[in-house]
Amino acid sequence: MTHGKEIIPTPYYKYDMRLLDETLSRISDELRPYNNYHLHYAVKANTNPDVLKRIAAQGFGADCVSGGEIRAALAAGFPANSISYAGVGKADWEIRLALEAGIECFNVESIAELEIIAEIATELNMVAPVCFRINPDVGAHTHANITTGMAENKFGIAKEDMVKVIRMAEQMPAIKCIGLHFHIGSQILDMQDFLDLALRINELQDQLDEAGIETLPIINVGGGLGVDYDDPDKHPFADFHSYFSTYTDNLRLRSGQQVIFELGRAVVAQIGQLVTRVLYVKEGTVKKFVIVDAGMTELIRPALYDAKHHIVNVTAEQRGDAVLEKYDVVGPICESSDVFATDLLLPHTQRGDIISIASAGAYGETMASQYNCRPLPKVVLEW
Numbered sequence: 001m002t003h004g005k006e007i008i009p010t011p012y013y014k015y016d017m018r019l020l021d022e023t024l025s026r027i028s029d030e031l032r033p034y035n036n037y038h039l040h041y042a043v044k045a046n047t048n049p050d051v052l053k054r055i056a057a058q059g060f061g062a063d064c065v066s067g068g069e070i071r072a073a074l075a076a077g078f079p080a081n082s083i084s085y086a087g088v089g090k091a092d093w094e095i096r097l098a099l100e101a102g103i104e105c106f107n108v109e110s111i112a113e114l115e116i117i118a119e120i121a122t123e124l125n126m127v128a129p130v131c132f133r134i135n136p137d138v139g140a141h142t143h144a145n146i147t148t149g150m151a152e153n154k155f156g157i158a159k160e161d162m163v164k165v166i167r168m169a170e171q172m173p174a175i176k177c178i179g180l181h182f183h184i185g186s187q188i189l190d191m192q193d194f195l196d197l198a199l200r201i202n203e204l205q206d207q208l209d210e211a212g213i214e215t216l217p218i219i220n221v222g223g224g225l226g227v228d229y230d231d232p233d234k235h236p237f238a239d240f241h242s243y244f245s246t247y248t249d250n251l252r253l254r255s256g257q258q259v260i261f262e263l264g265r266a267v268v269a270q271i272g273q274l275v276t277r278v279l280y281v282k283e284g285t286v287k288k289f290v291i292v293d294a295g296m297t298e299l300i301r302p303a304l305y306d307a308k309h310h311i312v313n314v315t316a317e318q319r320g321d322a323v324l325e326k327y328d329v330v331g332p333i334c335e336s337s338d339v340f341a342t343d344l345l346l347p348h349t350q351r352g353d354i355i356s357i358a359s360a361g362a363y364g365e366t367m368a369s370q371y372n373c374r375p376l377p378k379v380v381l382e383w
């Protein structure tokens with residue numbers, strides 16, 4: 001204890017629950033006029049139980065990619081019939097768990113998977129509701145590691161095979177085909193990419209009509225809306241209006257169709273910061289390194305995707321240090337990619353300073369690892 005204030009051991013994640021609430025109400029406000037458009041929060045972005053509970057309480061559904069995520073979503077109060085389950089490699093136990101829970105649908109990515117779902121559903125004397133994930137062959141202007149909708153990707157069924165696969169499913173008594181699923185990538189800021197997807201979906205729906213396939217009740221357009229990592233203070237909310245209206249204005253729906261959005265990052269990225277402390281300032285021959293106590297084990301995005309997160313030396317700002325110096329901000333992990341920023345201008349930085357790494361609410365804590373025998377990061381909620 002110092003100055004009567006408890007010092008929380010760093011590193012830890014801090015989530016701003018009021019910002020989460022505000023984000024959720026903005027999404028609800030945007031979607032309110034459209035009663036056939038729904039949000040399924042992509043649980044993989046942040047699975048903190050309190051975060052999940054708030055999102056469930058707002059009436060949103062959940063997009064899960066594993067049995068563990070389905071369990072977490074159910075525990076947080078998402079109704080089973082608002083849960084969709086995606087992923088290229090669903091294990092038998094996960095399929096069984098999803099069927100027994102009574103989820104809304106499986107997003108199926110291959111015929112091989114469809115056959116196993118049918119087999120397990122038959123065994124359980126159930127009918128499995130499925131949407132087919134179609135690869136729309138639409139490019140997304142984002143990092144190659146988070147692009148998923150191009151033809152050569154591992155995700156989804158080729159659009160040329162769509163009619164064939166649906167016809168095949170129609171012959172399976174244990175399968176009920178209820179929709180189409182798409183997802184083109186993540187951290188997308190160019191609305192043109194979403195427009196391309198909406199127009200491609202219109203084309204595919206026309207093909208289904210021509211083939212005489214009955215209207216499918218669900219069109220799931222996936223997620224992918226990006227956030228402002230450069231200036232999170234100026235833009236704490238993603239551009240929900242442009243994103244949703246790209247679909248509401250351009251999708252040609254058939255009567256009775258429901259649209260599902262699977263946003264993850266845009267819901268939670270800006271609510272989180274990774275709080276870390278400076279261990280050492282090391283003067284190299286050409287560079288100065290700020291060595292902090294968080295590393296790629298807590299936040300892997302910079303190492304994995306070259307992601308840039310806004311970094312602030314909170315203590316130096318409080319001290320009023322105005323002179324800027326150039327630093328590389330690095331973690332303690334034994335990997336050369338354990339770097340948060342290079343040549344970053346920060347106020348004069350000292351051992352013990354608190355550094356905040358912003359926009360870390362999505363794919364931060366959920367991607368943490370225990371490499372180097374490090375404990376998983378702690379979380380502090382700010383209400």
Ligand code: LLP
Pocket residue numbers: 042045063086146182183185186187222223224225262263264265266301305362363
């Ligand atoms: N739906 C599907 C089928 C997905 O694969 C994903 C994300 C989403 C929805 C949610 O996408 P979002 O709205 O969050 O962009 N770890 C990476 C991002 C990986 C995204 C994986 N799939 C990162 O930190 O940038």
